Amino acid sequence: MPCRSEFWKSQxxxxxxxxxxxxxxxxxxxxxxxxGKNHQENVKRKxxxxxxxxxxxxxxKATREQDFAFMEKAAEAAYQKDLERLGISSxxxxxxxxxCKYQARNDIED
Numbered sequence: 001m002p003c004r005s006e007f008w009k010s011q012x013x014x015x016x017x018x019x020x021x022x023x024x025x026x027x028x029x030x031x032x033x034x035x036g037k038n039h040q041e042n043v044k045r046k047x048x049x050x051x052x053x054x055x056x057x058x059x060x061k062a063t064r065e066q067d068f069a070f071m072e073k074a075a076e077a078a079y080q081k082d083l084e085r086l087g088i089s090s091x092x093x094x095x096x097x098x099x100c101k102y103q104a105r106n107d108i109e110d
Contacts (some may be wrong), residue, residue, distance in 0.1 A: 017044040 012025035016033060019042050023029045034040055085090070 018046055 009030065013022045014025040015022050016039065019033075019039050021033075023033045
């Protein structure tokens with residue numbers, strides 16, 4: 001009986017997160033896979049998706065910051081109006097003296 005190894009050892013494999021496939025973990029297989037049309041399209045698609053998602057998040061953040069600034073200004077004006085109505089001095093005369101101009105916003109989506 002010929003001498004064989006004591007245990008079975010598989011060839012190392014590598015997983016491509018873009019293509020969701022396995023291939024040999026050696027330089028030739030990696031280069032062949034990464035130069036492939038399918039892999040390059042998947043990488044481009046993933047980068048476009050990341051770029052689009054980042055742009056959407058930046059727009060949402062800007063809108064959220066504007067809304068919070070609007071709410072803070074309206075709250076400060078309402079606070080000043082309440083202080084004036086009660087005849088109390090706030091101690092900070094530089095804060096918004098204009099009346100509250102808050103209007104309900106219908107363009108905000110939940």
